[in-house]
Amino acid sequence: MTSLTENWQAIEWPICLSEPPVLAQMSAGLHGHQSTDRFQLPTLWSLHFYRYRATLELAGQTFPIRPGFVGITPPNQPVLYHYEGPSPHLYAHFRLPSGSQPATGTIPLMQDLGTRFPLLYAQFEEVALAPHLPRWRREARLWELLCQLTERPAPQTSLTGHPAVSATIERIEQRLGEPLSIAQLAREAGVSYSYLGRLFQQQVGTSAIGYLRKRRIERAEHLLRESTLPIKSVAIAVGIPDLHLFNKTIRTALGASPRALRMSLEEDKRVE
Numbered sequence: 001m002t003s004l005t006e007n008w009q010a011i012e013w014p015i016c017l018s019e020p021p022v023l024a025q026m027s028a029g030l031h032g033h034q035s036t037d038r039f040q041l042p043t044l045w046s047l048h049f050y051r052y053r054a055t056l057e058l059a060g061q062t063f064p065i066r067p068g069f070v071g072i073t074p075p076n077q078p079v080l081y082h083y084e085g086p087s088p089h090l091y092a093h094f095r096l097p098s099g100s101q102p103a104t105g106t107i108p109l110m111q112d113l114g115t116r117f118p119l120l121y122a123q124f125e126e127v128a129l130a131p132h133l134p135r136w137r138r139e140a141r142l143w144e145l146l147c148q149l150t151e152r153p154a155p156q157t158s159l160t161g162h163p164a165v166s167a168t169i170e171r172i173e174q175r176l177g178e179p180l181s182i183a184q185l186a187r188e189a190g191v192s193y194s195y196l197g198r199l200f201q202q203q204v205g206t207s208a209i210g211y212l213r214k215r216r217i218e219r220a221e222h223l224l225r226e227s228t229l230p231i232k233s234v235a236i237a238v239g240i241p242d243l244h245l246f247n248k249t250i251r252t253a254l255g256a257s258p259r260a261l262r263m264s265l266e267e268d269k270r271v272e
Contacts, residue, residue, distance in 0.1 A: 011058070011059065011061075011108065011109040012106040012107060012108050012109070013072065013073075013074050013106060013107055013108075013109070014103035014105075014106055015096065015103055015104065015105060015106065015107045015146070015150065016096055016097055016101045016102065016103050016104050017096075017104045017105065017143065017146055017147055017150065018097065018101060018104050019096075019097045019101075020139050020140065020142075020143040021045070021094040021095065021096055021139055021142055021143055021146065022094060022095040022096075022139070023092065023093075023094050023135060023138055023139045023142060024044055024093045024094055024095065025091075025092070025093045026090075026091070026092040026093075026094075026127065026128045026138055026142070027090070027091065027128055027129070027131075028088065028089070028090050028091075028125075028128060028129060029088070029089050029090070029091050030086060030087065030088050030089075031081065031083055031087040031089070032052070032054075032083040032084075032085050032086045032087035034083075035082065035083055036080060036081060036082050036083070037080075037081045037083070038078065038079070038080050038081075039078070039079045039080075039081070040076065040077065040078040040079070041073075041075060041076070041093060042075060042076050043075050043076075043095065044075055044093040044094060044095060045072065045073070045074055045075060045093070045094050045095070045096060046072065046073050046091065046092075046093055047070070047071070047072045047091060047092045047093075047094070047142075047145075047146070048070065048071045048072075048089050048090070048091045049070050049089055049090040049091070049117075049120070049121050049124055050065050050066065050067060050068070050069045050070065050071065050087075050089050051067050051088050051089055051121075051174065052065065052067060052083070052084070052085070052086070052087035052088060052089065053065065053066055053067065053084050054081055054082055054083045054084055054087055055081070055082045056071070056079060056080070056081055056082075056110075057079070057080040057081075057082070058073070058077070058078075058079050058080075058109065063109070063110060065081075065110070066112070066170070067170055067173065067174050068112060068113055068114065068117040068170060068173055068174075069110055069111065069112055069113070070110070070111050070113055070117075070120070070149065071109060071110045071111075072107055072108075072109065072149070073109065090121070090124055090125055090128045091128075092124075092128070092142055094139075094142060104150070105150040105151075106150065107146070107149055107150050111149065114169075115169070115173075117173060118173055118176070118215065118218075118219055119218070119219075119222060120145060120148065122219065122222055122223065123141060123144075123145065124141065124142075124145055126141070127141045127142075162199050162203060163189075164186075164189040164190065164191045164195075164196055164199055165196075165199050165200060165203050165204065167188070167189045168185045168186075168188075168189050168196065168200075168208060169211070171185055171188060171189075172185070172211070172212055172215060173215070175239075176215060176216060176219060176237075176238060176239055177236065177237050177238060177239045178239055179239060180212060180239065182196065182197070182208045182209050182212070185208065186208075196208050213249075213253075216238040216239055216240060216249075217238075217249065217250070217253045217254070219237070219238045220234055220235070220237075220238045220240075220246075220250060220258070221250075221254060221261070223237060223238070224250075224258055224261050224262050225261065225262075231243070231246075231258045231259065231262070234246075234258065235258075246258065
């Protein structure tokens, strides 16, 4: 295997998004049943939202894959994956406008979405796991996500300055629905509870528990406003399965109960 490099943004693909993509397949996948897989789609682009650790070989270079990354490869591009174990992800295979239309931008082989990952993943998941939706709805969501991926913000170095902070953020984003404790996360990051708290305050501007609460509320608000999941399911998905506590948390943070938030959104849609 060639040496590992994190310079995945050095490889960028010209991409034309002047028209919507034509979707071939969109779903969840699980790789890692064998240690390596070689992929090459002769006529299709491939988009992956990664939730696992692995490496990817392309054009003689080896790149890391981490939870929170998103990757894209153009048609007829051979890629070799090396897995570390079960590798769940969401993916889309699609075509773009053919002919001589000029590129509207470029998109990197791989991006670390950081704090953007949970929202973009949730937006993609909502249509990827809903094959009953009209095809144009799924293509519209894919088109919007591709446009967002070509408009890359500056790296958020403040969130990843210390390895313990980046590792803890990664674990929180991966396991938001689990009963996490900051003491447990500190142990997993190899630092003390108090030191992790100081690092978060310095680099993120809030405590570690404050960051965890904020991410749970943001994910809950998105699911309440943008999905049809039952409120109980939303509470479980964001790691607050006690419905009474969930209602209290949302009311305190957002000024309305989960039911009121959803009803106000439904009323807004009827007005539109």
